[in-house]
Amino acid sequence: MTSLDIGLLGLCATLTLVIFGAPVGAVLGLVAFAGLALVLGLGPALSMSVSLPFEFIADWSISAIPMFILMGYIAAESGIAASVFKLMRMALVRLPGGLACASVGACAIFASASGSSLATAAAMGRVCIPEMRAAGYKDSLATGCIASAGTLGSLIPPSILLIIYAYFANVSVSAVFLAAVIPGVASAALYASMIISRATISPDLAPRSTESFSRDEVIETVKRVFYFPLLVTVVLGGIFMGIVTPTEGGAVGAAAATLIAVLVYDMSLKQLWTTCLESVRSSCTIFFIAIGAVIYARFVSITGIPGFITDALSSDSPSVWLFIIQVSIIMIILGMFIDAISLLLIMLPVFVPLASAVGVDLIWFGIVVIKLCEIGLVTPPVGMNVYVISGVAGKDVQITSIFKGAAWFILMDVLVILLLLAFPAAMTLQ
Numbered sequence: 216m217t218s219l220d221i222g223l224l225g226l227c228a229t230l231t232l233v234i235f236g237a238p239v240g241a242v243l244g245l246v247a248f249a250g251l252a253l254v255l256g257l258g259p260a261l262s263m264s265v266s267l268p269f270e271f272i273a274d275w276s277i278s279a280i281p282m283f284i285l286m287g288y289i290a291a292e293s294g295i296a297a298s299v300f301k302l303m304r305m306a307l308v309r310l311p312g313g314l315a316c317a318s319v320g321a322c323a324i325f326a327s328a329s330g331s332s333l334a335t336a337a338a339m340g341r342v343c344i345p346e347m348r349a350a351g352y353k354d355s356l357a358t359g360c361i362a363s364a365g366t367l368g369s370l371i372p373p374s375i376l377l378i379i380y381a382y383f384a385n386v387s388v389s390a391v392f393l394a395a396v397i398p399g400v401a402s403a404a405l406y407a408s409m410i411i412s413r414a415t416i417s418p419d420l421a422p423r424s425t426e427s428f429s430r431d432e433v434i435e436t437v438k439r440v441f442y443f444p445l446l447v448t449v450v451l452g453g454i455f456m457g458i459v460t461p462t463e464g465g466a467v468g469a470a471a472a473t474l475i476a477v478l479v480y481d482m483s484l485k486q487l488w489t490t491c492l493e494s495v496r497s498s499c500t501i502f503f504i505a506i507g508a509v510i511y512a513r514f515v516s517i518t519g520i521p522g523f524i525t526d527a528l529s530s531d532s533p534s535v536w537l538f539i540i541q542v543s544i545i546m547i548i549l550g551m552f553i554d555a556i557s558l559l560l561i562m563l564p565v566f567v568p569l570a571s572a573v574g575v576d577l578i579w580f581g582i583v584v585i586k587l588c589e590i591g592l593v594t595p596p597v598g599m600n601v602y603v604i605s606g607v608a609g610k611d612v613q614i615t616s617i618f619k620g621a622a623w624f625i626l627m628d629v630l631v632i633l634l635l636l637a638f639p640a641a642m643t644l645q
Contacts, residue, residue, distance in 0.1 A: 359620020550591020
């Protein structure tokens with residue numbers, strides 16, 4: 216059996232085990248170790264299994280992940296999410312489907328601190344869904360809206376997936392963050408436009424609101440929310456302008472978010488401690504999977520899988536469009552069964568070398584890949600965001616209704632990908 220045969224067998228084994236529910240981090244690490252032992256011998260396999268995880272954990276850019284996770288958890292638990300939604304509600308409630316549009320806007324703003332799709336969907340779902348259902352919105356729109364808008368946490372910086380992509384693609388985290396801004400804003404804008412159009416055509420989908428707010432109420436809400444977008448703007452602006460590194464920005468953001476939560480939102484020490492524990496658990500989960508992926512990436516490289524697939528594609532002289540179509544089909548199908556972070560870490564060792572060989576800009580490619588991961592988060596049968604929203608919405612909401620509502624937003628995601636393909640320079644700031 217050749218090295219390539221071992222590599223292809225390992226890839227098939229990995230996808231099969233993950234699809235059937237085996238722990239992703241363990242599968243990646245064990246398959247990679249077994250494959251490296253067969254190809255190189257037990258000694259080199261053991262050596263790589265020790266050195267590669269250490270190199271990954273010691274990388275300075277990766278330390279930004281727990282900082283942004285902590286920042287997001289604090290924003291979720293302190294009441295910032297509710298205040299952001301209330302402000303967006305005041306601004307947009309009179310529009311057709313105004314509450315759903317406000318939910319999209321709140322998700323987009325909250326995503327700029329969360330860095331996680333699941334965290335964004337869970338936090339905003341608890342706040343927004345009861346309000347929309349109470350206002351008479353159809354369950355499919357109320358739940359599908361949050362499930363889909365929650366995916367913006369994967370795209371709008373500071374995204375955990377973008378940081379992971381930057382590490383494996385060996386590109387600048389700051390550059391990937393900057394490139395994601397326009398696609399993130401465009402996604403939110405298209406979501407809102409679709410909601411307004413549907414609510415205008417079918418008023419029973421989202422009854423028009425006549426709600427009004429007093430001047431004092433608006434001022435009070437603005438005061439409570441003001442510090443949060445200011446914080447995000449300072450952190451991301453500092454990163455984009457090169458004043459601080461992503462890690463330093465994450466640390467500043469986490470510290471400032473803690474101060475805002477305690478001083479403005481009266482967050483208790485008990486809540487803060489619980490938030491820190493949840494952040495540690497989430498960080499450990501991500502790092503465990505990523506460590507397995509680091510070893511797996513070396514296994515894929517040594518066995519020659521990227522070169523094999525590159526040669527196969529080169530014989531057909533694929534265009535960028537054809538390559539992206541092939542990647543999209545694979546990512547969307549696998550995304551139906553594998554969560555976004557696991558899918559990203561499994562496929563990056565294969566796709567990044569291919570993208571380089573085809574001549575695709577890796578920063579632009581990263582935005583497309585993350586957008587494809589977002590689609591996977593709301594597609595059946597294992598759309599993770601849908602299951603999060605199902606838990607938040609309650610047992611009286613059918614999961615099929617959530618998937619049905621999310622389907623409209625998937626169409627908007629496809630449109631964003633087409634815009635990225637048609638106008639790559641305009642859609643990704645670099």
